[in-house]
Amino acid sequence: MPTAAVAAASPAAGSSSLDRWARSIYLESRQDDAHGNTPLMKACLDGKLPVVRALLAAGADVQATNYYGSTPLHAACCEGHSEVVRLLLAAGAPANARGGAMRETPLHAAACCGQLGAVRELIWAGASLEATNKDHCTALHVASCANQTGVIWALVKAGANKEAKDTAGNTPLALACKHGQYAAVAVLEELGAKA
Incomplete structure (x- = not known):
């Protein structure tokens, strides 16, 4: 999925056209980038809430991982997109999934990056405060x-x-x-x- 296409998607595009666009991107192309990031992960990294919502409605996998083992929730937490974090958790994203070389949870990612809103969302969702990374x-x-x-x-x-x-x-x-x-x-x- 071209990054420009994600950037171009906006709430102004209208939800039905956005839904059709997301379905076609996800269901027809399923193109991951060079790091194995799915279209959903890229939308989460960019904080594109309407795109994330449309991709989830189209059946995108909230548990998919990139080549490093990170999930869309890791991406949203690291970037501090709290509304995306809330949506992913509501869609069944595992709050304690481990990813990356250090085998960190989304809470580790949010904590390291100082993303207080994401930290709060994870706490409210019951993420483990005692989960540990590789060290x-x-x-x-x-x-x-x-x-x-x-x-x-x-x-x-x-x-x-x-x-x-x-x-x-x-x-x-x-x-x-x-x-x-x-x-x-x-x-x-x-x-x-x-x-």
């Missing part, structure tokens, strides 16, 4: 390393374990200290975390 880091570890203070606050208030340890024995606070993420250190200490 046994939780989303709180990832947010702490990336200095994402709003995400840290949201995760801890939702019940994330402040004392969880990665494979090297680091807590989120210890990782924030090691990486010089002083704002994260301050928030974690305020929330009662221990190194």
Whole structure:
């Protein structure tokens, strides 16, 4: 599917013409890009809510993965497209799917990128706060390393374990200290975390 075609699609195009366009792209071409991104994943990356809605109505697979193992939900979370995240979750996208080289969940992706809206959608949908990646880091570890203070606050208030340890024995606070993420250190200490 040409990227220009996705970019050209807009709510102004009218929902019936958009639905027909999405069905033809998805059902007839099913063209993935060089990374194995499906038309749905590309629409999720771009935050094209009407296109995502039309592709889902046409039968697009919310669990499809690209060559790296990432799902459309990973893409939407990383880019912070909260409405797309909500729609994918409602369509049955697995909130705890693991993808990428680090085998991270969508919550890891949203936490790392500081996408607070996506983090909240995942929390409300029941995503695991304790799911770990390949290095046994939780989303709180990832947010702490990336200095994402709003995400840290949201995760801890939702019940994330402040004392969880990665494979090297680091807590989120210890990782924030090691990486010089002083704002994260301050928030974690305020929330009662221990190194």
